[in-house]
Amino acid sequence: MIGGGLGGSELRGQKISDYTVRRLSVYYRLLDELEQQGVEVVSSAALAELAGTNSAQIRKDLSYFGTFGKRGRGYRVAALAKEIKKILGLDRTWRVVLAGAGNLGHALSMYHDFEKHGFSIVGIFDIDPEKIGQVWEGIRVRHLDDCEQVVREEKVELAIIVTPGGAAQEVVDRLRAAGIQGFLNFAPRKLRTDGDVQLRNVDITIELEGLTYALQTGRS
Amino acid sequence: MIGGGLGGSELRGQKISDYTVRRLSVYYRLLDELEQQGVEVVSSAALAELAGTNSAQIRKDLSYFGTFGKRGRGYRVAALAKEIKKILGLDRTWRVVLAGAGNLGHALSMYHDFEKHGFSIVGIFDIDPEKIGQVWEGIRVRHLDDCEQVVREEKVELAIIVTPGGAAQEVVDRLRAAGIQGFLNFAPRKLRTDGDVQLRNVDITIELEGLTYALQTGRS
DNA sequence: CGCTGTGAATGTATTCACAGCG
DNA sequence: CGCTGTGAATACATTCACAGCG
Numbered sequence: 469m470i471g472g473g474l475g476g477s478e479l480r481g482q483k484i485s486d487y488t489v490r491r492l493s494v495y496y497r498l499l500d501e502l503e504q505q506g507v508e509v510v511s512s513a514a515l516a517e518l519a520g521t522n523s524a525q526i527r528k529d530l531s532y533f534g535t536f537g538k539r540g541r542g543y544r545v546a547a548l549a550k551e552i553k554k555i556l557g558l559d560r561t562w563r564v565v566l567a568g569a570g571n572l573g574h575a576l577s578m579y580h581d582f583e584k585h586g587f588s589i590v591g592i593f594d595i596d597p598e599k600i601g602q603v604w605e606g607i608r609v610r611h612l613d614d615c616e617q618v619v620r621e622e623k624v625e626l627a628i629i630v631t632p633g634g635a636a637q638e639v640v641d642r643l644r645a646a647g648i649q650g651f652l653n654f655a656p657r658k659l660r661t662d663g664d665v666q667l668r669n670v671d672i673t674i675e676l677e678g679l680t681y682a683l684q685t686g687r688s
Numbered sequence: 689m690i691g692g693g694l695g696g697s698e699l700r701g702q703k704i705s706d707y708t709v710r711r712l713s714v715y716y717r718l719l720d721e722l723e724q725q726g727v728e729v730v731s732s733a734a735l736a737e738l739a740g741t742n743s744a745q746i747r748k749d750l751s752y753f754g755t756f757g758k759r760g761r762g763y764r765v766a767a768l769a770k771e772i773k774k775i776l777g778l779d780r781t782w783r784v785v786l787a788g789a790g791n792l793g794h795a796l797s798m799y800h801d802f803e804k805h806g807f808s809i810v811g812i813f814d815i816d817p818e819k820i821g822q823v824w825e826g827i828r829v830r831h832l833d834d835c836e837q838v839v840r841e842e843k844v845e846l847a848i849i850v851t852p853g854g855a856a857q858e859v860v861d862r863l864r865a866a867g868i869q870g871f872l873n874f875a876p877r878k879l880r881t882d883g884d885v886q887l888r889n890v891d892i893t894i895e896l897e898g899l900t901y902a903l904q905t906g907r908s
Numbered sequence: 909c910g911c912t913g914t915g916a917a918t919g920t921a922t923t924c925a926c927a928g929c930g
Numbered sequence: 931c932g933c934t935g936t937g938a939a940t941a942c943a944t945t946c947a948c949a950g951c952g
Binding site: 484486489490492493494496497518519520555556557558562564570571572574575576578579581582585587625626649650651652656658664666668670671672673674675676677678679680681682683684685686 | 791
């Protein structure tokens, strides 16, 4: 699995694939939406239609974690949403820092979807004296040297890496040493981490290249 | 395939999977780097080490497109880079517009990695009168109503959607009608498109939830 | 009867292992 | 001899299809 790099974790002796976990996130969003619309019950077929998959996929995905439906009826929207929320670990707040106070960091600091999903940005780090001391959305930009202190005091568990490519590895090493366990990397670099760390990559140009490949072969 | 949504395209009657295409992008970056370091020849094993995969994977991926190596020697770095560049359609410039002049749009307009990879941003659209008329990195923010004209005149083929979720579907429909064939969607919405269109999604909170799932199950 | 939950079947991706060329 | 290119084998993900519960 490239571009992801998680590889699947264990539950009750079973391997849950990243594919399943991603889909659970999608189901969760849809259930949330249905709940807001006042829908009380949904069948796997109806949810599949919304998710762009098929009903067996949904039932199989859920079956790894328990049995949540009623035969002949379907799933109670609110209850299933709550279950998936718990499965994904979203029944609590996760504290996040941004590493890199560039444009992308700035954009993400203002991306309030994070809060809605239970992610709280509690720190922004950079090494540029021009940036340090600025306050973005109520969060002060601090020197990377302060990261050990902030991570410890604020019990930070996740970091989003939005540094330039050349700085990313060193920043991850320092944040890792400070105790951070999960990294979402936007820097266009392959990062090395030790075994216990969770790492996902988002590479915008790789996504664009997937489009150009498809468009080009379609026409040439 | 969720979160992606391409599904693989055809070549010489063979289906090339998105996984393979993604990896080609990775190989391409690494080869580029090796070339800059003056490395002339690389084996599949050495490249695999850098890419975080294994040598058979690399040879298999390449074999879908031709035979590029020399037995007993390996691959000529520059030549292979050039081949992959061609395969991915990167041997020319692709014109791109940004739909949405919010923070993320602003960040991406300044993300000069695009240019290095042959993507040229030729337009930015919004509907907010405050935004329209601003000039970002030499590109004027224009009203979405102008998109038909710009897409036609500038021969735009790709769009990056960075609107709020609620606006994304309408914007895609209009850009599609204007002739755009490939979309990279950052809006947290499942988008509907007709058959010929290429669409990839990047959902930051879904990536974060992959991390929280893994961290949570690891500990509880 | 309608729908879930799940083993079995299928389809797809990855890895093995080796023949064969340079 | 070293490494590629590739069929065969394996591992994994998805879909089928149906027994069984509400």
